[in-house]
Amino acid sequence: MAKVPVQFTLNGAEKAEFIDSGTTLLHALRDKIGDTSPKGGCHQGTCGACSVIIDGELRLSCLTLAETCNGATIATTTGLAEGGVLHPLQCAFLDAFATQCGFCTPGMIMAAKVLLDQTPNPSREDVVEALSGNICRCTGYEPIIQAVLSAARSNSQNAA
């Protein structure tokens, strides 16, 4: 099958690859580019483990064809830590025991990041709604909700 070029910005770095036409973004990120932070849980849009942020919006990389992202700006959990310092959301997930097996965590964190970018002081309902497309089979969700609320609180304290 003829290869097609794709080019986008991933976590601040320009990426250009030749891929098989019709390759999903999840496949391109994990198997071509080597960013394995988005996880392939269901490939059906149901689990949210593959969630990434494309041009500021949460999307499912398993249902997105990589070619449709030409010129886009993509963020994954890989790009969150700066100079070895974890992002506040990552710290909050660790502190609240919101990550156990960790499979859902990158998707959860991207969903939470979009929320906090748009709503810095979310209510509990906002958090539940923002994470409603992400499934976790380990934690029972409560520690994740608490982690996001706690990251929001520490963000606003730092801003004050």
Add this chain to the structure above:
Amino acid sequence: MALALQTFATVKDAGAALKAAGARYLGGGTLVVRAANEGDVSISGFIRSTEPALSIIRISGGEVRIGASVTMAAVARHPDLATLAHAARAVGGPAIRNMASVGGNLFAPTPYGDFTVALLALDATVSTDDGELPIETFLAKRESNHAIVTAVGFTLPKEGGFRFLKVSRVKPKGISVLSIATVLEHAPDGTVSSARIALGCMADRPIRARAAEKALIGRELTSEGIAPALAVARDGTSPRTDPIASAWYRNEVLPVHLGRLLLA
């Protein structure tokens, strides 16, 4: 193996390419890429058009035109479509809503198609590269329709005239047990002068509840006033049994939820 995607600048060129056997139009991809990932061998490749008009919402003089590629998230946040925001937010979780298109929702099989239920109650017109059709006619023949949907159009209902309800077991994001949309108008004496009621999950695609609509005319929206409509709410329904609910259950709860929506 990946299925090739062909992108065209115009709907016309995409429409010509879509004639190839097994070619499927790619909207947001939440159903069609899902099917491909699952190994649907009837799909031989994807076609899409990036024509800008497909992504535009136009509102003038109370007439709304939503391009087929417009997402549920874009409808939900549009300041002049606040009436419909609830129905757009009923579709999936946040990531799905950022991808799911209005055009794709018209093709979504039961138990999906929640936004289409709203469009059916609004008596929308579906525009395709092959002409315009009333939504009910479009839905009846959607499998045999190989045209590209370009937009949906409808008249914005009067303030408070549109109501929508989605019943699901999982909150806040769950697949429909059923969904209901109504567009009602009232005579000066407060009785119902016109009614459109659309039902989701009560057949293999959204349908109108004609008998209930007729039974509402001239009635007040009180428990007694709506009783005849509720009594015939199940006329013409043929719900499916799926992992969300049995056909029996859907039929049992339909009048209850329709009653709540009408009295809300």
